[in-house]
Structures are given as C-alpha cells and as structure tokens.
Amino acid sequence: MGAYKGLPVRRDVAEALIDQGLTVLRYGGPMINHPEYRWKKMIGPREQRPPHRNTWYPYSSNGWGIPDFLAFCEAAGFLAIPAFNMDETPGEMADFAEYANGPADSTWGARRAADGHPEPFGLRHIELGNEERVDDSYFAKFAPLAEAIWARDPQTIVGVGDFVYGQPIADPLKVEGAASGIRSLAAHQRILQLAQAHGREVWFEVHVGTDGPRPDATFGALFSYLDALTKLADGAKFKVVVFEFNAGNHTQKRALANALALNALERDGRVPVAVSANALQPYGQNDNGWDQGLLFLNQSQVWLHPPGWVTRMVSTNYQPRHVPVDVSDDAGLGVCAARSADGKVLVVRVVNVGDRPVPAALRLEGFAPSKPVAHVEELTAPLDARNTADDPTTVQPHVTDWQHEFAHGEVRRVFLAHGFTVVRFE
Known part of the structure; x- marks a missing residue:
C-alpha cells in the first residue's frame, strides 16, 4: 500500500482518485463553519497542532489540514479549492495568501518552507464560508477578507460560499425558496460591485440535490440564479460554480442524477466547475446522514460506487468542444x-x-x-x-x-x- 509521493496519504486512495479522472478537489463543508476551525491551527508538526471540537465530531486533531490538502492536490495534479471560516480576520487571510503563494523569504512563505514546501503552491482559488446566509452581514465580513486577499495576491479568485435555492428566481430582488432564508440577492449585487471596483473576478458557489434518479428542484433553480446574477452584474466578472452535488445515497439512482446534472451543465456551458460530494468515504462509518461517497475505503481496499463510475466515464471521455x-x-x-x-x-x-x-x-x-x-x-x-x-x-x-x-x-x-x-x- 504505502504512502503517495511521501505525503501522509495512502497510495491506493490517491491513485484511485486520480484514476477516477478527477481534475478538481474542494476542501470544505460544514466542518469549516465551526468557530474553532482556523487555518493557523493546521500548520507545523502534526503532534503540535492544537485539536478542536468540530461540527460533526467532538474532537478534531488537525492532523490533516488545508496545507496538507494543497500539497496533495499539487502532487496529484488537481485544482485545489479550500474553504475558510468567515470569522478568520483580514490579517489572517492575508497571511494565508502569503503562506500559499508568497516567496520563501517572506514571513509566511518562510513558514511554508519550514513546513516542508519551499516553492509557492500557486493557489488560485479561495472560498469564503460554506452554505452561508449571503446578506448584509455576510458582505460586511466578505469585503475586508476579500480585499486583504487581493492586496496580498491579486491573482486569487475569491468565492462566495452560498447555499441552496429551491425555487426559480425571476426577480433578483424578490427571492423565494432560499435555504438560507434570504429574500433578495442585494448582497450578491454588492459583492459584484466590490469585485468590479477592484478589477477582480468573483465566484458564487451553490449546492444542488442529486438524490436521484433525477436532480431535484434546486438544480433547476441553479440556472435562474445564474441568470439573476447576470442581471445584477453590470459588467462585473463572475462565475457560478457547484461544489456539492448532494444526496443521501451512493446507489445507481444517484449515479443517474449526477449524470443528468453533468449533461445539463455541459449543454448550458456557463458553469466551469461542478463537483460531487463526497469524494471519499470510510466504509461502514457514515453517521451524519450524508451517505454519498463516490470512492469508498476500508483498511485494505478502495472501490468506486456507481456515482464514482459516472465521474470516471465523463472524465475519461471528455472532449473540449x-x-x-x-x-x-x-x-x-x-x-x-x-x-x-x-x-x-x-x-x-x-x-x-x-x-x-x-x-x-x-x-x-x-x-x-x-x-x-x-x-x-x-x-x-x-x-x-x-x-x-x-x-x-x-x-x-x-x-x-x-x-x-x-x-x-x-x-x-x-x-x-x-x-x-x-x-x-x-
């Protein structure tokens, strides 16, 4: 079995993810919403990283954190998209931008080098939050965080961790069916204006349901969400992305829903990144209701489930036009x-x-x-x-x-x- 390229990752797991044809991994979810989830607790020797209570379980060791994720994605050739807690400070996010992409002789670049990675990661994407209520309060946090990141690394694309929309949006300022409870995309408009003022591109990330055998109403609403943001953009550069196809199963019916969703997104052509939760799941140990892994592992083997095979079939047969x-x-x-x-x-x-x-x-x-x-x-x-x-x-x-x-x-x-x-x- 062994380790993958000297990283704290099982080689068989890494090779199975690569063989599946993955091109992007997002490191996020409700775990990041816990107030003790902080990137500076994830650096340095593992035995010295402070543990914390987390969203799903009362104990998290921080033995695998955002820098470990970046190192694995780099080694595997995946586009890396880490998500961060909204209560990180602007200074902490500026430090992270330098840790990820700064030269080895910068303050936080030197810390990265001391952690075993002298060269910058070249990270291009950062997501702020997960399944957030994107309102004025969110904007009040998002704006200084994004500005701090852009000031340290202007090439970074900052993403909005939005939630789920259950009904089509005809009027961006009159929204029904948002899981977060918002009634308007006014804060989204302010984010677009902020990005435009800084000459930056911003991504808006939403989740959809693919319990199967067809995607649910949230998937249909996705396209109206994109249309609504287009109405508000006024020339601002943005993309809508999907970082979670969500389901409560990993059966053939979920595979069909994922396949339908991917087909529809490819026909539409406006969503550059769409990924399915969850990439990896320990066999027989799911106890949070999201029993939806594409690739399963136990102590001695890894294997794909039907939705994982869909990913592989799509990826290995990809054509660009x-x-x-x-x-x-x-x-x-x-x-x-x-x-x-x-x-x-x-x-x-x-x-x-x-x-x-x-x-x-x-x-x-x-x-x-x-x-x-x-x-x-x-x-x-x-x-x-x-x-x-x-x-x-x-x-x-x-x-x-x-x-x-x-x-x-x-x-x-x-x-x-x-x-x-x-x-x-x-």
Whole structure:
C-alpha cells in the first residue's frame, strides 16, 4: 500500500482518485463553519497542532489540514479549492495568501518552507464560508477578507460560499425558496460591485440535490440564479460554480442524477466547475446522514460506487468542444455531445432514467465516423444497486466495441433502462 509521493496519504486512495479522472478537489463543508476551525491551527508538526471540537465530531486533531490538502492536490495534479471560516480576520487571510503563494523569504512563505514546501503552491482559488446566509452581514465580513486577499495576491479568485435555492428566481430582488432564508440577492449585487471596483473576478458557489434518479428542484433553480446574477452584474466578472452535488445515497439512482446534472451543465456551458460530494468515504462509518461517497475505503481496499463510475466515464471521455443536441419525440433521454479539438472524435452521453430500454436514432450532422467501430461504456443496474467491500464490482461499466453501421447520417441504438451510456465515435 504505502504512502503517495511521501505525503501522509495512502497510495491506493490517491491513485484511485486520480484514476477516477478527477481534475478538481474542494476542501470544505460544514466542518469549516465551526468557530474553532482556523487555518493557523493546521500548520507545523502534526503532534503540535492544537485539536478542536468540530461540527460533526467532538474532537478534531488537525492532523490533516488545508496545507496538507494543497500539497496533495499539487502532487496529484488537481485544482485545489479550500474553504475558510468567515470569522478568520483580514490579517489572517492575508497571511494565508502569503503562506500559499508568497516567496520563501517572506514571513509566511518562510513558514511554508519550514513546513516542508519551499516553492509557492500557486493557489488560485479561495472560498469564503460554506452554505452561508449571503446578506448584509455576510458582505460586511466578505469585503475586508476579500480585499486583504487581493492586496496580498491579486491573482486569487475569491468565492462566495452560498447555499441552496429551491425555487426559480425571476426577480433578483424578490427571492423565494432560499435555504438560507434570504429574500433578495442585494448582497450578491454588492459583492459584484466590490469585485468590479477592484478589477477582480468573483465566484458564487451553490449546492444542488442529486438524490436521484433525477436532480431535484434546486438544480433547476441553479440556472435562474445564474441568470439573476447576470442581471445584477453590470459588467462585473463572475462565475457560478457547484461544489456539492448532494444526496443521501451512493446507489445507481444517484449515479443517474449526477449524470443528468453533468449533461445539463455541459449543454448550458456557463458553469466551469461542478463537483460531487463526497469524494471519499470510510466504509461502514457514515453517521451524519450524508451517505454519498463516490470512492469508498476500508483498511485494505478502495472501490468506486456507481456515482464514482459516472465521474470516471465523463472524465475519461471528455472532449473540449460542445455540440448542440436536440432530443425529439419525448424520448425521456438526457443527452449531451462534444467533439475533439480537431473534430475527429465525437462523444455522445445518454442517460435513460426510465425502467424500460429506449430505442433511438442518432442523427449526426457535420460528422461522419471514419471507423466502423465505436467505443461504448454502459453503466446500468437497479436503482438501489451499490457496491460493497465483499463485492466491489457489482455495478461497473460494461465496455464494448460497437459495429455501428452508420449510414445516411444516422445510426440506431437501444439505450438500456436505468442506464448511463457513453458512445465514442472516431
């Protein structure tokens, strides 16, 4: 088993995360909302880091903290996005910006070097808060924190840790269904104005539900939230991102919901980062209700659950150029498509949440496969199916080479019930 690149990380766990095709990790959640969660408690020798009571458990050792997270993401090649408690002071956040990105001869860069990392991390993203009530009180904390970060490192993009919106937003100043209880996006407008005044980009981060087999109403509201911020932006640079697809299970039905969400986000094209909670979960030890790990581990093994396989299928078949898709005849399929930069590869992703197979015709305009065989990956199972330590491969993709018989711009295929299918034409 061993350690990964000399870090305090199990090699098998690290390699499984990498093999899953992850490109970004966010280190956040309710743990950061506890008043004792502070980044300066996470540096130095582990045995000397002060423990604290935390949100989920009465004891947290700080044996794994934000600097450890940054070192792992750097080694694994992941984009790192750490979240911070809103009660950190502006001075403490300025110190962190220097700790993360300052030269080794700066005060906090020297502390980073003493902790074993002489070179700057090159961190580009910091999130402030988690599932916050974004109102005037939040803005009063956010503004000095963001300004302190920007003053120390102007290249850092600061993110707003927003919450969940359960109803579509027609008027940004009249909001219903926000989990935080806010009734207006007026504070969001002030944040946009602040970022614009400093010539900076700001990200707004929300969470959505993918308990399955379809995403819930919070996912539909996401796009209206983005539209609402666009109305308020007045030229300010911003992005909306999703750092938590949330569910209470890790079964096939959650896999289908995640796949539908990813397809819809890719078709929309405005959300640059979307990640699923939770990346990693100890087997048999979940006691907080969020039983939703993509990758499970015990003392001797790691294995993917159906939602984790969806992530891998999407990532390993990624292509950079979106292709418009039209689904007719109310087939009940969730579809997206993308091409390679050179136009030689076309990937089509199809979700069938129904309990019956769906025959469909794929009509391809402006693309004709040059190879008679397409690569196909299919993930199908009963909605409640999951993997276990005793049988970690109950649900996994079935991989085939398909003799597709493409002719006259069309090819036909049956998409399996409760299934996610990826077809790669070349």
